[in-house]
Structures are given as C-alpha cells and as structure tokens.
Amino acid sequence: MILVFPDESWEKAAMDYRQSYLDAGEAHINGSSGMERYPVYTDWLGQIRRLREAQSDGQTPATTFFSVEPPSALVVGTIQVRHRLTDELRRSGGNIGYGVRPDQRGKGFAVQMLRLALPFCREIGLDRVLLDCRADNLASQQVILRCGGVFDSEDWVEDDWGRPERICRFWIATE
Ligand SMILES: CC(C)(COP(=O)(O)OP(=O)(O)OC[C@H]1O[C@@H](n2cnc3c(N)ncnc32)[C@H](O)[C@@H]1OP(=O)(O)O)[C@@H](O)C(=O)NCCC(=O)NCCS
Known part of the structure; x- marks a missing residue:
C-alpha cells in the first residue's frame, strides 16, 4: 500500500471511491473532509488544498x-492528518481520521494506512498523535490498538447533529 496526495490525475478513482460509499448507503466518508458533499472532484480538491494551508487561530493545517x-x-x-490539536480537536476528532472503502474492509487496509501515516506525522513534528472513535466502533478501536494506541479517556461529546455520543481517546507515539 502507498499513500498519495490527491491531484487531478485521481479524479476517476476518487469518484469511484466516493460512489462506493453512496452505494453502500453510508452518509459520511471518514478522513476525507466531507468528500460526500462534493459531487465535483475539483471542488473537493480545492477544499483539501485550502485546508493544507489553513493558518487561522481556530484552524489547523490538515493533509x-x-x-x-x-x-x-x-x-x-x-486518511487525514490534522497538524495541530485545536481545543475542539482535542475534545473530539483528534489528529487523524480515516475510512476504508466499504467493499474493501476486513482486509487489514486500515491498519496499513494508519501505520503509513505515522512517519508523516513525525516529519511534521508530532511526537504522538491523538485519535478518537465511537466507543461502539470496535473495528476502529482495534485498528488503533494494532498501531500502538494507548487508551487515554472515554467521554461524552456531541456528534455532527448535536446528539450525545460516547467516544474513546487514544495516543499513538510516532516512532
Ligand atoms: C474502521 C475501519 C476504518 C476499519 O477498516 P478495515 O480496513 O476494515 O480494518 P482492518 O481490516 O485493518 O481491521 C483491523 C482490525 O479490526 C478488526 N475488525 C474489523 N472489523 C471489525 C468489526 N466490525 N468488529 C470488530 N473488529 C473488527 C479486524 O479483525 C482487525 O483486527 P485484527 O488485526 O486483530 O484481526 C472501517 O471499518 C471503516 O472505514 N469504517 C467506517 C469509518 C470509520 O469508522 N472510521 C474510523 C472513525 S474513528
């Protein structure tokens, strides 16, 4: 497996990836900055390029x-790496978000993908990264633990619709 920066040459494969979530009835594409909301690939590319450069107080660059x-x-x-922890990300979201195409799950891809992202985190100066997931997301917890995750805390936060959800937080050292 390799990690690549999305660019114009990935349009067809990216739209196929997006469609696989829609076909599976999944409303959210984790680790993609809301790709599900962008029917036009170049609009999404513009969004993730802007995020890489984000420098305002309340926002962190994200790759x-x-x-x-x-x-x-x-x-x-x-997979998306948030370069710094804002107060909001510290509470919910953490440094890294990821998702695997529905028809390719259970093949070890998430573990590989997260392991590959850790050297990048190190390069941008992160000695450790914070990850969280819903307390009932056993697959994601297992991915984090496989990659060296150490339990930090369990908490109630609000989901995107303002509903309470139980999450677990973990730290992973980047070396
Ligand atoms: C969570 C997710 C990324 C896992 O991806 P994946 O490629 O299927 O994971 P892997 O194949 O690398 O599996 C990693 C481990 O989780 C375990 N696992 C996978 N699905 C599981 C499930 N439904 N319940 C319990 N464990 C599960 C695997 O057995 C494996 O453990 P092992 O190495 O001990 O055998 C994927 O299910 C997904 O994209 N879900 C929707 C988005 C999401 O939840 N993202 C994370 C948000 S925090």
Whole structure:
C-alpha cells in the first residue's frame, strides 16, 4: 500500500471511491473532509488544498491522503492528518481520521494506512498523535490498538447533529 496526495490525475478513482460509499448507503466518508458533499472532484480538491494551508487561530493545517494498493489504481481509503490539536480537536476528532472503502474492509487496509501515516506525522513534528472513535466502533478501536494506541479517556461529546455520543481517546507515539 502507498499513500498519495490527491491531484487531478485521481479524479476517476476518487469518484469511484466516493460512489462506493453512496452505494453502500453510508452518509459520511471518514478522513476525507466531507468528500460526500462534493459531487465535483475539483471542488473537493480545492477544499483539501485550502485546508493544507489553513493558518487561522481556530484552524489547523490538515493533509489528506488516498491509500492505494498498487498495481491497481483503486483508492481503498482516505486518511487525514490534522497538524495541530485545536481545543475542539482535542475534545473530539483528534489528529487523524480515516475510512476504508466499504467493499474493501476486513482486509487489514486500515491498519496499513494508519501505520503509513505515522512517519508523516513525525516529519511534521508530532511526537504522538491523538485519535478518537465511537466507543461502539470496535473495528476502529482495534485498528488503533494494532498501531500502538494507548487508551487515554472515554467521554461524552456531541456528534455532527448535536446528539450525545460516547467516544474513546487514544495516543499513538510516532516512532
Ligand atoms: C474502521 C475501519 C476504518 C476499519 O477498516 P478495515 O480496513 O476494515 O480494518 P482492518 O481490516 O485493518 O481491521 C483491523 C482490525 O479490526 C478488526 N475488525 C474489523 N472489523 C471489525 C468489526 N466490525 N468488529 C470488530 N473488529 C473488527 C479486524 O479483525 C482487525 O483486527 P485484527 O488485526 O486483530 O484481526 C472501517 O471499518 C471503516 O472505514 N469504517 C467506517 C469509518 C470509520 O469508522 N472510521 C474510523 C472513525 S474513528
């Protein structure tokens, strides 16, 4: 597996990735900065490029990658690294978000993808990264633990619709 920066050349594979979530009835594409909301690929590219440069007080730069299994050009996952922890991200969201294409789950891709993202985190100066997931998301918890995650805390936060959700937080050292 490799991580690649999305660019214009990935349009077809990216739209296929997006469609696979819609076909599976999933409303959210984790680790993609809301790709589900962008029917036009270049609009989404503009959004993730802007995020890489974000510098305002309340926002942190964020880098989004596709994970790809060569020699196929299939995008199997998206993973986003938030370069700094804002108060909001410390509470919910953390440094890293990720998702694997619904029809490619259970093949170890999330573990590979997260492991590959850790050297990048180190390069941008993060000695450790905070990750969180819903307390009932056993698959994601297992991914985090497989990558060296150490439990930090469990908490109630509000989801995107303002409903309470139980989350678990973990730290992963980047070396
Ligand atoms: C969570 C997610 C990324 C896992 O991706 P994946 O590629 O299927 O995960 P992997 O194949 O690398 O599996 C990692 C571990 O989780 C375990 N696992 C996978 N699905 C599981 C499930 N439904 N319940 C319990 N454990 C599960 C696997 O057995 C494996 O453990 P092992 O190495 O001990 O065998 C994927 O299910 C997904 O995209 N879900 C929707 C988005 C999401 O929840 N993102 C994370 C938000 S915090």
